[in-house]
Amino acid sequence: MQPHRAAHRSSSEAKKPQVSRSTRVLQQPASDPQQQHELAWRNIFAILEAADMSRSKITEVTAYVTNHDRVETYRIVRDRMLEGARPVSTLIVAGLADPNWKVEIAVTAAKTDA
Secondary structure, three states: OOOOOOOOOOOOOOOOOOOOOOOOOOEEEEEEEHHHHHHHHOOOOOOHHHOOOOOOEEEEEEEEEEOOHHHHHHHHHHHHHHHHOOOOOEEEOOOOOOOOOOEEEEEEEEOEEE
16 A cells, blocks of 8 residues: 655745736836835835735835935835834835935735635
């Protein structure tokens, strides 16, 4: 009698989520750093809404600001825009590709299938 072996799939065989659509948002940066922060968040929320998700579905935030002096502005705007949601968050102070950009924000959001 053969021992029972559980089926094993390699990570390359694992089921990958399918992307049904893609959204890209391009906009000229505002000259005021606080307005740039707010605009970045509004763009993120618009993308989430197009995917039928809300800010409460954000699980991770990675943000870049160009100057240590902008850290406090980022935190204030982030906290206000997230309305109490507390995703994992990383903030990096670094230069960005365009010197007019003061902030760049990337989020990961998760939606469970019902």
